[in-house]
Amino acid sequence: MTNFKTNHLRQLPLTFLFLFLAVATNVFSQARKVINFDNGWQFTKGDVPGAEQATFNDTQWRKLDVPHDWSIEGPYDRANPSSRGGGYLPTGIGWYRKTFTVDKADAKKICTIEFDGVMANSDVWINGKHLGKRPYGYTSFTYDLTPYLNFDKANVIAVRADNSIQPASRYYTGAGIYRHVRLVSVNPTHFKHWGTFITTPVATISKGVVNLKVEIDNKGIAGDYKLQIDILDNKGTVVKTVESLKNIAANATGLISQDIEIKNPKLWGFEEPNLYTATTKLYSGKTLIDNQSIPFGIKKAEFIAESGFWLNGKNYxxxxxxxxxxxxxxxxxxxxxxxxxxxxxxxxxxxxxxxxxxxxxxxxxxxxxxxxxxxxxxxxxxxxxxxxxxxxxxxxxxxxxxxxxxxxxxxxxxxxxxxxxxxxxxxxxxxxxxxxxxxxxxxxxxxxxxxxxxxxxxxxxxxxxxxxxxxxxxxxxxxxxxxxxxxxxxxxxxxxxxxxxxxxxxxxxxxxxxxxxxxxxxxxxxxxxxxxxxxxxxxxxxxxxxxxxxxDRAGNWKQQSLQRDSWWSTEPVVHIVRKSENAGAGNWVADWTPNDFDTYDNAKVQVYSNCDEVELFLNDKSFGTVKKPADDSPREWNVTFEEGTIKAIGKNNGKIAAQEVFATAGKPSKIILTQSNPTLANNWDDVSFITATIVDNKGVRCANADNLIKFSITNSGKIIGVDNGNIISHEDYLSPERHAFSGKAIAIVKASQDSGKIEIKASAEGLEAGSIIVEIVSDKK
Incomplete structure (x- = not known):
């Protein structure tokens, strides 16, 4: 059961969030409340007559938190109506219900619910009253709950999501309340939903002009209302404050447009994506009645016919x-x-x-x-x-x-x-x-x-x-x-x-x-x-x-990413690939371990590099140096395969700038684990990718290994998905096990406690198991 008195804010950059909380602590109860509404839903698959009614008994339904996509739970089936577009995963109707209370102190406020997305054809009810329907599963929407709420009594939100009408998409959609949900409580006079528009008509390194157009809905009494705008830099420091006064009639919308000059602004760009925050506060007399914080950037972006795209006066x-x-x-x-x-x-x-x-x-x-x-x-x-x-x-x-x-x-x-x-x-x-x-x-x-x-x-x-x-x-x-x-x-x-x-x-x-x-x-x-x-x-x-x-799905590099790296990266790169089958047949792979040593003789090798020249070695024997082609095409060699080590060295101005080495793998010996994120906070968005790699006794990846890897995790964490990137695998994403593909598999891990350590292990028959520790932290800067 959710208590409306609990205060949560929509996720903001932490520097902004801390400042916002400090400013708002003493007056927050008078102004806007934004409450995370993700936790504690009841869910069932299939259509259920009467589930929209507040008195419906949902105690036997599955309890879960949203965001939730029930389609990814599978199973894969060629006969599923989603067919090739939806990836052969299940579709249908799903119901969600949640019970919550609203404090009687909020009875004079306007209470709304915000959905970031429901897939698809959603219908929403509050206490049995139908609020509306949205067919498109990708749009965010909001409903006013105020006329139908009970105060200091139970309220029930019911959501029916229907993607049973198939084929509905050429690509996978998911199913259910798959994005975040919030409850918002505001005073009768408040900032209009999505009603603040921030632009930067002047954006140079010496001067920025920030324009805010702020719409204020007045469902209260007519009168003068003061708008205070604080502009904060990316360190949370207030760099400019302006105020405006506006008389707004009852049941009317007032618009305030304000230009704010910022000297020597930090521009938003590719290399330095500097952000500011506009914190707007609405006062009736000395009483704060609404507040909001919106990140923005000062930039000038334009498309020019003869020269393409420009950002802040620079051509990109x-x-x-x-x-x-x-x-x-x-x-x-x-x-x-x-x-x-x-x-x-x-x-x-x-x-x-x-x-x-x-x-x-x-x-x-x-x-x-x-x-x-x-x-x-x-x-x-x-x-x-x-x-x-x-x-x-x-x-x-x-x-x-x-x-x-x-x-x-x-x-x-x-x-x-x-x-x-x-x-x-x-x-x-x-x-x-x-x-x-x-x-x-x-x-x-x-x-x-x-x-x-x-x-x-x-x-x-x-x-x-x-x-x-x-x-x-x-x-x-x-x-x-x-x-x-x-x-x-x-x-x-x-x-x-x-x-x-x-x-x-x-x-x-x-x-x-x-x-x-x-x-x-x-x-x-x-x-x-x-x-x-x-x-x-x-x-x-x-x-x-x-x-x-x-x-690929699991985040593994592929031939096209290695080549693109040589074209788009600003750092020196060298990547070796070879054809997987003899004499130039098969796919491009990045290893030196054929799947059949007896038939692999003629290895077609390419090197993707942005270096001036690249020299290729096999077991320390040079196969020559090739200069960078003017058309950025890969450098190519035909090599008689030998077990051992292949190496490519890239040089700029005669000096080594980058290199890559592959060794032939022996028999699979053990599993090693690596992590994308060594620390996790206990929140829905924070994850770590745990990669299990099967290696030989020298630590070389066994590219042909496909052993079944079994993951386990301590109670302080949970595995939310496993994968290997194999496009023909029909294995369960929510199972704790996965066959290796090209010698690797991943588990995506979250924290389930607020402190401690998470130990993840990976084992496979006949191999030495691997383990790794992820630390749980209270917060992450």
Whole structure:
């Protein structure tokens, strides 16, 4: 049972959170209450008549916390209605219920519930009263509970989520309340939900101008209300305070627009993603009646036709990836720590931009992009009215009735994130895009975007424009930025025929020629690779996962990430790969251990490197030095295989800059464990990836080992998912065991206590077991 008197804040950067708490402690009971509503739900699968009623008996239901994705619990089945799009995982109806109380002291306040996302076709009730329905599982929404609440008595929230109408998507969606939930209590006069818009019309190293447009809903009495705005830097220091007075009539909305000058601001950028916080306080007389804190960045981002993308006066290439919303083994309910680990690896490869393909992401995903310095293409829809194969019963069923509200809510929620540099309102749309009829559908969405945020350009990911004739009909020339998926030569030709067009590769493959289109054409603003990580769904059985990512589900490097590292990294890199089968057959792999020593003779070897020259050695015998090709192609050798050690040394200006060494593995001997995160706090978002690697007696990874690895963990922690990256594996993600793939498997671990140590062990028959310790900390700076 949740007591409404417990105060929790939505996750903020810790420096801001501590300051906010210090400022608000003495007056918080008078102002806004934001309460984490994730814990203590009852859940059941299947449709249950009467479950919306407050008197319904749910004591036999499963107790759990949200975010929760029940689809990832499986099992995989080729006959599941989700089919290839949803990755053959189960679908259907799920019910959630939660009982809570509200203090009578809050009876004069307005109480709302905020859902960051429910998949899908959600219906919500409070005490048996229907609050509303939202078909689109990716949008955040809120409902007013006030008219139906009991004070000092039990209240029941009931949520029905239905994704049984299949096939609903071309990729995995998840199922249930898979994002965070909050209860919010405000005074009758309060800041409007998503009603504060922060822009930076001037952003230079000497001067920043921050504009806040603040909407105030007055459901109380008419009168004068004072707005105080404090601007805090990234250390929590107040750098500017301004005040405004506004007379607001009863049952009216007041708008205050305030320009605030910041001298010598710390700009938000890729290398230094500096953040400020606007803390707004609303007073009636001397009484604080509402308060909120919103992080933002001071920046100037623009697309220029002849020279591409500019940020704070510097020309950059957007080196981007597309990301779906699933987190592999955790499904659609993704702890922020999973994204942190993924973002770190993307940064290591040189990625600086992310496309949210093809739907709105969780708000904390964008918070992380702000904090880590990624530019974002914020995308709304994969379909408009026309259906797509393997997703025939998707958003196309709801677009006509819901596109405007969903678009509005996405823009209002996301527009204060400095990471967002462009909006996309569609991906490979199959509707008729002929001009002017087709353009009207594009323009009506663009107009809604610009109504709520006119500071960023709008695009869409055009699909085969040479076929749809959008480059010839007049459609494309009306777009702020022309975005195209693949066929880079068409986009290059389109710009060169229309030099005033701003152009961007919205979806691209990993091949060299496509990288050169970005590298060598100044007007190409950027590319978004398909994809950054392998994702669930869009695969033909027995495959369950689309494997076009730079990294696999488990975070393992792949051939394309190693090569991309040589093209995009600013640090010297050397990566060795070989063809897995004899004489250039098979896949590219990064090891020196063939799966069949008897038949492996001719090893085709490539080295990906940005160094001036690379020399290859096998058992200390040199196979020659190759200089860096002008077209960034890999350096290649044909080598007669020998057991031992292969080494590549990269040099710049004659000095060693980077090197890589692989040794031939012997028989599997033991398991070694490594951790991505040596400390964990006991919260939903903090995780550590524990990697189990099977090695020989010299510590060399046994790349062909596929032993069944069994993980165990002490009671101070819990395993929330296991994986190995194998796209044809149908093993249970929630089981504590997994077969190794390429000699490795992972367990994703959380803390379940507030202090102590977590010991994780991994064992396999015939191998020496491995163990590792993760420390539990009370908080993490």
């Amino acid at each position: 290439k957007l080196k981007g990836v597309c990301l779906h919303h699933d987190g592999g083994a955790v499904g659609a309910a993704v702890p922020l720590g999973v994204w942190k680990e993924r973002f770190k690896k993307l940064k290591e490869v040189g990625v600086n931009a992310i496309r949210t393909s093809h739907n709105p992401v969780a708000p904390e995903f964008l918070d992380l992009c702000d904090q880590m310095g990624f530019a974002v293409m914020d995308e709304t829809f994969d379909t408009w009215n026309s259906a797509k194969h393997n997703g025939e019963k998707g958003y196309n069923l709801y677009f006509t009735d819901w596109w405007e509200q969903d678009t509005r809510d996405v823009i209002l929620r996301d527009r204060n994130h400095p990471s967002i540099v462009i909006y996309s309102i569609g991906n490979e749309i199959h509707d008729n895009l002929s001009y002017p009829e087709g353009y009207k559908k594009y323009k009506m969405q663009e107009d809604v975007v610009k109504k709520y945020d006119d500071t960023r350009p709008v695009t869409m990911a055009l699909f085969r424009p040479a076929n749809s004739k959008v480059y010839l009909s007049g459609f494309a020339e009306q777009m702020d930025v022309v975005g195209q998926n693949y066929r880079e030569n068409e986009l290059v030709a389109a710009h060169e025929a229309h030099p005033t067009w701003k152009v961007l590769g919205t979806e691209n493959t990993h091949v060299l020629v496509q990288w050169l289109a970005l590298r060598d054409k100044p007007y190409m603003a950027g590319q978004f690779l398909w994809t950054g990580y392998d994702y669930l769904g869009e695969a033909d059985w027995p495959e369950t996962t689309n494997n076009q990512g730079l990294f």
